[in-house]
Amino acid sequence: xxxxxxxxxxxxxxxxxxxxxxxxxxxxxxxxxxxxxxxxxxxxxxxxxxxxxxxxxxxxxxxxxxxxxxxxxxxxxxxxxxxxxxxxxxxxxxxxxxxxxxxxxxxxxxxxxxxxxxxxxxxxxxxxxxxxxxxxxxxxxxxxxxxxxxxxxxxxxxxxxxxxxxxxxxxxxxxxxxxxxxxxxxxxxxxxxxxxxxxxxxxxxxxxxxxxxxxxxxxxxxxxxxxxxxxxxxxxxxxxxxxxxxxxxxxxxxxxxxxxxxxxxxxxxxxxxxxxxxxxxxxxxxxxxxxxxxxxxxxxxxxxxxxxxxxxxxxxxxxxxxxxxxxxxxxxxxxxxxxxxxxxxxxxxxxxxxxxxxxxxxxxxxxxxxxxxxxxxxxxxxxxxxxxxxxxxxxxxxxxxxxxxxxxxxxxxxxxxxxxxxxxxxxxxxxxxxxxxxxxxxxxxxxxxxxxxxxxxxxx
Numbered sequence: 001x002x003x004x005x006x007x008x009x010x011x012x013x014x015x016x017x018x019x020x021x022x023x024x025x026x027x028x029x030x031x032x033x034x035x036x037x038x039x040x041x042x043x044x045x046x047x048x049x050x051x052x053x054x055x056x057x058x059x060x061x062x063x064x065x066x067x068x069x070x071x072x073x074x075x076x077x078x079x080x081x082x083x084x085x086x087x088x089x090x091x092x093x094x095x096x097x098x099x100x101x102x103x104x105x106x107x108x109x110x111x112x113x114x115x116x117x118x119x120x121x122x123x124x125x126x127x128x129x130x131x132x133x134x135x136x137x138x139x140x141x142x143x144x145x146x147x148x149x150x151x152x153x154x155x156x157x158x159x160x161x162x163x164x165x166x167x168x169x170x171x172x173x174x175x176x177x178x179x180x181x182x183x184x185x186x187x188x189x190x191x192x193x194x195x196x197x198x199x200x201x202x203x204x205x206x207x208x209x210x211x212x213x214x215x216x217x218x219x220x221x222x223x224x225x226x227x228x229x230x231x232x233x234x235x236x237x238x239x240x241x242x243x244x245x246x247x248x249x250x251x252x253x254x255x256x257x258x259x260x261x262x263x264x265x266x267x268x269x270x271x272x273x274x275x276x277x278x279x280x281x282x283x284x285x286x287x288x289x290x291x292x293x294x295x296x297x298x299x300x301x302x303x304x305x306x307x308x309x310x311x312x313x314x315x316x317x318x319x320x321x322x323x324x325x326x327x328x329x330x331x332x333x334x335x336x337x338x339x340x341x342x343x344x345x346x347x348x349x350x351x352x353x354x355x356x357x358x359x360x361x362x363x364x365x366x367x368x369x370x371x372x373x374x375x376x377x378x379x380x381x382x383x384x385x386x387x388x389x390x391x392x393x394x395x396x397x398x399x400x401x402x403x404x405x406x407x408x409x410x411x412x413x414x415x416x417x418x419x420x421x422x423x424x425x426x427x428x429x430x431x432x433x434x435x436x437x438x439x440x441x442x443x444x445x446x447x448x449x450x451x452x453x454x455x456x457x458x459x460x
Contacts, residue, residue: 071084071210074205077202077203112435151337166338222235228317238268240300249288252288310380341365345444367383369382372403
């Protein structure tokens with residue numbers, strides 16, 4: 001009797017806290033939307049000293065190589081139009097191959113599956129380590145949105161939603177307050193106004209456009225990352241953020257704090273969990289420690305390796321980065337519109353189901369990605385690069401999933417992410433059919449994707 005009373009009090013307190021948090025979230029969202037209706041002056045970027053340029057405007061040797069830089073037309077809430085080079089969040093994504101992230105408002109594919117056929121998951125509420133409530137419900141079908149900026153035509157603010165239109169014509173409604181990149185705002189290097197920072201509440205729409213020749217073009221980071229699993233070469237985002245030469249690597253030395261521009265660095269080598277050996281272009285070396293840039297707080301290194309799309313190398317898997325020239329990257333028109341996924345699903349009972357595919361009740365176009373890890377490296381692979389997926393059976397324990405690329409290379413990937421137990425299965429629309437077949441993920445033996453006879457090469 002005494003335990004039940006304690007459990008009841010604990011449960012009531014938990015529900016009360018949850019309710020207060022939810023109420024606070026709603027109020028903050030409403031306040032933000034009300035504020036967005038009032039025009040707010042944009043924030044100009046502080047100008048450099050006379051005779052200098054701002055750090056992000058340092059030109060490359062060949063300023064004509066600007067095709068890989070983000071460029072667009074931004075319409076403010078008051079109707080003012082800004083046009084020029086873009087950088088998200090002021091100091092974050094800057095190139096067409098970088099990814100725009102968000103949270104999808106709803107899952108349009110879930111109504112195609114009878115609720116009793118969806119995979120289930122168990123949830124328990126514990127008090128003092130004892131389960132007092134256990135229930136089973138369908139797995140969560142809400143999905144993240146992630147696509148390269150080069151795949152996007154337009155981003156629009158619509159009340160509580162952010163509407164993203166792709167080159168294929170497909171549109172997605174994202175939760176404006178669901179950790180969307182839209183919330184980070186954008187910096188515009190407007191041709192007449194100079195550099196201006198716009199908060200998301202000041203933005204009505206962003207139209208992405210091919211990048212013209214620019215007067216200045218910052219140098220993009222490019223190099224080879226070495227890991228125990230091999231090497232990855234391509235454009236770099238250090239700590240998931242720093243991507244141009246004027247960005248800074250921060251750390252501490254025996255003589256105090258030190259910040260180094262990335263375009264002065266030849267290589268970075270991991271020295272234990274909390275330090276890095278940095279070799280500069282002049283051959284001198286410095287050991288940095290004490291910050292998330294150069295130690296275990298580092299969130300990982302993105303590499304846009306054209307073999308795989310993009311990989312994220314975790315700090316524990318990182319050994320060394322050697323920088324090399326790479327230009328500004330692929331232009332906006334090097335990202336073709338996505339095509340519907342098509343192929344054949346082979347089930348474990350021997351059926352062959354061919355037609356248009358929806359993978360994980362989510363991905364339905366070739367520009368969307370398969371996301372899964374392997375030994376400290378997270379792969380983000382556009383389906384345009386994938387020829388086949390062969391999941392390990394339930395009786396194979398922790399055996400990896402085999403992913404065959406169009407190039408013929410076979411990757412082994414852990415059964416996590418898109419390949420884990422949270423995968424919601426596949427829909428297969430046979431030619432001419434409006435009603436799909438549904439196959440749960442444990443029932444999938446193999447997926448073979450159809451590709452044109454001439455496959456578009458990945459952007460470089």
